[in-house]
Amino acid sequence: MKLLMTFKYLLIFLLLFMMPVCDMVAASSAKTKEKETKEVTKQKEQLEKQNEAINNYNKGLQNFKDGLKDEAISNYSMAIELNPALSEAYYFRGYVYAVMGRDDEAIADFTKAIEQAIETKPEYMDVYARRGNVYYNKKEYDLAILDFNKALEIDPTNKETYLNRGYAYNNSKQFDLGIADFNKVLELDPTSNMAYLGLGKIYANKRDYKTAVDNYSKAIELDPTAAKAYKFRGGAYDNQSEYDKAISDYSKAIELDPKDGGSYFSRAMVYYLQEDFKKAWDDANKAQGLGEEIDQEVLDEFRNSAGM
16 A cells, blocks of 8 residues: 555655646747748748749840840849849849940949859850950950960860950060960951951051051951951051052041041141142041041141141
8 A cells, every 4th residue: 555655655646747848848839840940931022032043144144135225224123132142143143234335334243243153154155255345345454364275274265365466465565475466366367357457456556567568458358348457457558658558448448447536637648648639638538527536736737738
């Protein structure tokens, strides 16, 4: 009887002790489920954001294809807001900014894409070249060359990058390096009239006008519709005092590109040297009408010489 009573008290004690423990386990289990639910919800929201970012990115691609640049910018911006790790959105927004001439914003976006290592993806490995082109447009040739160097490390057979670096070398007066790049382009593509045009510009800057004429002539052979080649060859003839050939080339350039005020003014200068003042004034007046910036004193001299 005494043993039975002891067992009874022990059972009551265990029941009283286990009740709060069970409550604690139940509470802990509820908290774990709540945490798991929150985590699942968070993951679901993140997935929805990523999907919405992709949708906006795709809309941006379509809007740019349709010529709706501002709308494309808005789409890419929303995609970036939803998923800041979407490097493709930075790349394409940078590309659109570049097309729109918004150079600083383009550089910022290309830089952000590079920070996210977008160049490791084969279809975007031209990102350095694209940023280099923007630096070139800003006349920041040293920075452009650095980007073209990096681009060529990634893709050493890209003739367009060699071509652009060649022009950057020319504009920064690194003529021998520019010549090497244009020759590399011709090694990769012997039909590149732009490479011959670049060589012509470099030799003209070096005052080797005969070699400049030879290269401009090769550019014209490859593309007889290249107005700039005629214009630049006209300048090389002009510097050799071959005025009739210069006028002929300037006239052909005008025929091919009648809105280029520079060709009109260059021809005006040759007419003036030949003392054909009426034609000189007509061309100078036409050039100014097309937006060519001409010093007022020069215009007055042309006008007065023509007796106007």
